[in-house]
Amino acid sequence: MDNKDFFERVYEVVRLVPYGRVTTYGAIARFLGSARSARMVGWALNKSLCQKEYVPAHRVVNRNGILTGKYYFGGSKVMEELLLSEGIRVVDDQIKDMEKYLWDPYEELV
């Protein structure tokens, strides 16, 4: 873990997100030790699009549950469709009852 780049750690956590669950940039940042580095998480995810191994970036949203990176996901509805296919309710580019689907690594990976 420590030998890996900040980005790779982000990828690992994101891959650990269970099917039908979502997490937030802030939660990941907090888990990595930099609670106020949420921007780095989003940036890392953007870079993740070029990674060989698939990273379920669609399961990562901001604190409000909004699909902020949908335009970077290769399409406008792709991200939403993926979430919907996992049983997650998405209304107006925002996750409905996201607290119910929220998967906080800080809570789960104690």
Next chain:
DNA sequence: CGTCTGACGCACG
């Protein structure tokens, strides 16, 4: 080395 830029988050008004 100085500056800008982010898929964010939070404090303020």
Next chain:
DNA sequence: GCGTGCGCCAGAC
């Protein structure tokens, strides 16, 4: 509830 501003850290120029 919404718009604005600032902090945060790492990478690109």
